[in-house]
Amino acid sequence: MSESKLTAPDQTRITTAVKRFREVEHDFRHFAKTVYSLVSEHPRLMPVIHSVKWRVKDPTHLRRKLVGKTLKDRQRKRPPKPITADNLFERIEDLAGVRILHLHTRQMETIHACLSRILADQQYVVKEPVANTWDDESRRYFESIGIKTVARESMYTSVHYIVAPNSTSILRCEIQVRTLSEEVWGEVSHRIDYPRPTRSIACKEQLRVLARISSGCTRSVDSIFASEREHIESRRRLKAARKRSK
Secondary structure, eight states: OOGGGSOHHHHHHHHHHHHHHHHHHHHHHHHHHHHHHHHHSOTTTGGGOSEEEEEEOOHHHHHHHHHHHHHHHHHTTOOOOOOOTTTHHHHOOOSEEEEEEESSTTHHHHHHHHHHHHHHHTTOEEOOOEEEEOSHHHHHHHHHTTOEEEEOTTOOOEEEEEEESSTTOOOOEEEEEEEHHHHHHHHHHHHHHSSSOOOOHHHHHHHHHHHHHHHHHHHHHHHHHHHHHHHHHHHHHHHHHHHHHO
8 A cells, every 4th residue: 555646635634643643642652551550460350361461553553554544445435534633533543552362262251341340440431342253153152241243354353442541531542352362363464464455365365264263273272161161060060969978
């Protein structure tokens, strides 16, 4: 996606928007670190999460994203809804991000309940969480625990929460929650297919294969933990039966 294809007004608009972000980048960094500390050290979450990391979007990457959105809108002949310095913080909600990684799917129910309570205790403004998913089984699970789902053609899989410190702040932090297996696909896809989509048909097909492999790995881990729970419960029932028979 070449910036040379942009009009002069588009280039000026994007430059001004990126400059606006640079002016408040420190504030986004501080908020991301605050959210990171809150979730990574909270005793309710620590037993069910594997690791947590945070980041603030690099201004160069932000520029690429804005260029890409402008060119895509033009290619798809969409009505112009340009992102400007005035609406940047409303339109782009992942300028700061925290990522929570966990081992297996069923942990999400506990994570969702704990995270919702933690954010409410801080009196943060929280946008309704969304589970990005592509398979029906995952969609049914997320909906069963009260999280709405969005189908992603790219096969991207992750649960997103958008939080703000209050209703008047421009600051936003996107909290992503996904399994370690889903993280593998996410990291590879981010390097190869984002923000500039790969033109390689082979790479696109292999990313789709990797998404299915990652999903299979997650389900395999789910099965292992489910089998362990069943084994523990079976032994508990057996011990209880033996005590009753004495």
